Amino acid sequence: MQDFLLTEEDRAFRSEVRAFLQRELAPRAADIEDRQDWNAVKHVVRALGEAGYLRLMFADLYRGSLKKPGLTHATILSEEASTINYAFETTIATALSCAYPLHRHASARLRDAYLEPILDGRAIGAICVTEPGTGSDSADMQTRVEFDARTNEWVINGFKRYISNASVADVYIVYGVTPRDDGAKPRVTAVAVPKDVPGISFPRNYSFMGRRGCIVGEVKFDDCRVSADHLLGDEGDGFAIMRGMFNFERAILGGSGLGVARSAFEIARQHAQSRRTFGQFLGCKQLIWDKIAQMSWRIDAAELITYRATKMYDAGADGKALMKEAAMAKLVATETANFCVNEAVQILGGDGLTKEYGRTEQLYRDARALTIVGGTSEMVKYLIASRDLPELKINL
Ligand SMILES: Cc1cc2nc3c(=O)[nH]c(=O)nc-3n(C[C@H](O)[C@H](O)[C@H](O)COP(=O)(O)OP(=O)(O)OC[C@H]3O[C@@H](n4cnc5c(N)ncnc54)[C@H](O)[C@@H]3O)c2cc1C
Structure with a gap:
C-alpha cells in the first residue's frame, strides 16, 4: 500500500531501520527462536541503543536526524522488528513501556539512574501489573506499596506473574495498592524497583508456546524497600x-x-x-x-x-x-x-x-x-x- 499517512521522512526512516535490523537482528533471529539466546537479544538491544533508536519516543532526549521523532517512528521500529522476530520486539517494547513512565513521572535522579541506561540499550526494563488473582481486572491487584515515614521509604509486598523481562530486567515499574488512613478504597501507586534490592526474587520463568526468546516469569516482593524518590508521580497516581x-x-x-x-x-x-x-x-x-x-x-x-x-x-x-x-x-x-x-x-x-x-x-x-x-x-x-x-x- 502507498501508506499515505506516513510522510516521506517516515518512509525514509522505515528503510533505514529495516536495513539496520536486517544487519543486526536477522542473523541472530534463529538463535533467539531456537536457543532463546539472551546474549543475542542483548546484543541487538545494545546496538539499537547506540544508534539512538530507543530514544524515538522521547523528543527531548533524542539525538538523531529526524526532525520530529515520536510514537510513529517507535511503532515503525516495532513493526520492522516483529517482521523479523516478534519475541525480540517484545523485549524492546516492554523496555520502552518501562521508560515511558520514568520519562514522564520520575525524579531527575531516577531518570539518570534508570531511564538513560535503558535508552542507551545498556539496561532492560519491566512492567509489573498482572498478578495470580488478577489479569484483565487490574483494579483488583493485591500487591501493596506502602510508605514507611520512619525510614522515608516505600515498602513493597506482593507477587506478580507473566512479567516480560522478569529476572533479566534491571528495573521494574511496580503497580500496587496503597491503603488510606480514612478506610476509603486504596489507590494504586507506582514505584520503580531496581533488580538488586533486598527482598526481590524471581521464582520461575514460564515456557510459552510462542515468543520464544523473550523471557517471561514471576516476580516476588518481600518487604522490598526503595527510597522515597522511587515514587512515580504522586502517591495514588498509579x-x-x-x-x-x-x-x-x-x-x-x-x-x-x-x-x-x-x-x-x-x-x-x-x-x-x-x-x-x-x-x-x-x-x-x-x-x-x-x-x-x-x-x-x-x-x-x-x-x-x-x-x-x-x-x-x-x-x-x-x-x-x-x-x-x-x-x-x-x-x-x-x-x-x-x-x-x-x-x-x-x-x-x-x-x-x-x-x-x-x-x-x-x-x-x-x-x-x-x-x-x-x-x-x-x-x-x-x-x-x-x-x-x-x-x-x-x-x-
Ligand atoms: C506472553 C505474555 C507476556 C506478558 N507480559 C506482561 C508484562 O510484562 N507485565 C504484566 O503486568 N503482564 C503481562 N502479561 C499479562 C497479560 O497482561 C495478561 O495475561 C492479560 O491482561 C490477561 O490477564 P489473564 O491472563 O489473567 O486473563 P484473565 O483476566 O483471567 O482473562 C481470561 C479470559 O477471560 C476474558 N475476560 C476476562 N474478563 C472478562 C469480561 N468481563 N468479559 C469478557 N471476557 C472477559 C479475557 O479477555 C480472557 O480472554 C503477559 C502475558 C503474556 C501471555
Missing part, C-alpha cells in the same frame, strides 16, 4: 500513569501485529505463486484468491488504524482522547496477525506446520499472544464501546 502507558503500548502493539501479519502474508503470497497443484499455480485458484485478498485488505486496514493512533499521539492526543483509537489499533492489528498466520498455514499445507519448511509455524505460535498481552481483545472492545456508549455504565 492508575492514571498506567492508563497513559497502555495507550502508548497499544499503539506499539499495532506495529507488532502488523509485522507478524506482513511476514505471514509474504510467505503465503510467494507460496501461492510457486506451488503447483492440479496443473496450475496455487494462486490461480479462486479459493486461494479469497484468502490472499482477505489478508491484504485486513493488513491495509490495520496499518491505517495503527498509524492514525500514532499520528494522533504525535499531534498531542493522550489519555482519554487517545484511548479508543489506541485500543482499535491494538485490536485490529493483533486480530489481523492471527487471521493471517492461520491463512498462511492453510495455504502452505503441510509445509506450514513444519520447522523444516520455514517460519510459518513459528509465526502461528508467536501470533497467539498478541490478542492477550497489553489488554485482551475482549478488554479493548470494552474500551472502544465505552466511548461509543458514553451514557451507559458498561458492566464488565
Whole structure:
C-alpha cells in the first residue's frame, strides 16, 4: 500500500531501520527462536541503543536526524522488528513501556539512574501489573506499596506473574495498592524497583508456546524497600500513569501485529505463486484468491488504524482522547496477525506446520499472544464501546 499517512521522512526512516535490523537482528533471529539466546537479544538491544533508536519516543532526549521523532517512528521500529522476530520486539517494547513512565513521572535522579541506561540499550526494563488473582481486572491487584515515614521509604509486598523481562530486567515499574488512613478504597501507586534490592526474587520463568526468546516469569516482593524518590508521580497516581502507558503500548502493539501479519502474508503470497497443484499455480485458484485478498485488505486496514493512533499521539492526543483509537489499533492489528498466520498455514499445507519448511509455524505460535498481552481483545472492545456508549455504565 502507498501508506499515505506516513510522510516521506517516515518512509525514509522505515528503510533505514529495516536495513539496520536486517544487519543486526536477522542473523541472530534463529538463535533467539531456537536457543532463546539472551546474549543475542542483548546484543541487538545494545546496538539499537547506540544508534539512538530507543530514544524515538522521547523528543527531548533524542539525538538523531529526524526532525520530529515520536510514537510513529517507535511503532515503525516495532513493526520492522516483529517482521523479523516478534519475541525480540517484545523485549524492546516492554523496555520502552518501562521508560515511558520514568520519562514522564520520575525524579531527575531516577531518570539518570534508570531511564538513560535503558535508552542507551545498556539496561532492560519491566512492567509489573498482572498478578495470580488478577489479569484483565487490574483494579483488583493485591500487591501493596506502602510508605514507611520512619525510614522515608516505600515498602513493597506482593507477587506478580507473566512479567516480560522478569529476572533479566534491571528495573521494574511496580503497580500496587496503597491503603488510606480514612478506610476509603486504596489507590494504586507506582514505584520503580531496581533488580538488586533486598527482598526481590524471581521464582520461575514460564515456557510459552510462542515468543520464544523473550523471557517471561514471576516476580516476588518481600518487604522490598526503595527510597522515597522511587515514587512515580504522586502517591495514588498509579492508575492514571498506567492508563497513559497502555495507550502508548497499544499503539506499539499495532506495529507488532502488523509485522507478524506482513511476514505471514509474504510467505503465503510467494507460496501461492510457486506451488503447483492440479496443473496450475496455487494462486490461480479462486479459493486461494479469497484468502490472499482477505489478508491484504485486513493488513491495509490495520496499518491505517495503527498509524492514525500514532499520528494522533504525535499531534498531542493522550489519555482519554487517545484511548479508543489506541485500543482499535491494538485490536485490529493483533486480530489481523492471527487471521493471517492461520491463512498462511492453510495455504502452505503441510509445509506450514513444519520447522523444516520455514517460519510459518513459528509465526502461528508467536501470533497467539498478541490478542492477550497489553489488554485482551475482549478488554479493548470494552474500551472502544465505552466511548461509543458514553451514557451507559458498561458492566464488565
Ligand atoms: C506472553 C505474555 C507476556 C506478558 N507480559 C506482561 C508484562 O510484562 N507485565 C504484566 O503486568 N503482564 C503481562 N502479561 C499479562 C497479560 O497482561 C495478561 O495475561 C492479560 O491482561 C490477561 O490477564 P489473564 O491472563 O489473567 O486473563 P484473565 O483476566 O483471567 O482473562 C481470561 C479470559 O477471560 C476474558 N475476560 C476476562 N474478563 C472478562 C469480561 N468481563 N468479559 C469478557 N471476557 C472477559 C479475557 O479477555 C480472557 O480472554 C503477559 C502475558 C503474556 C501471555
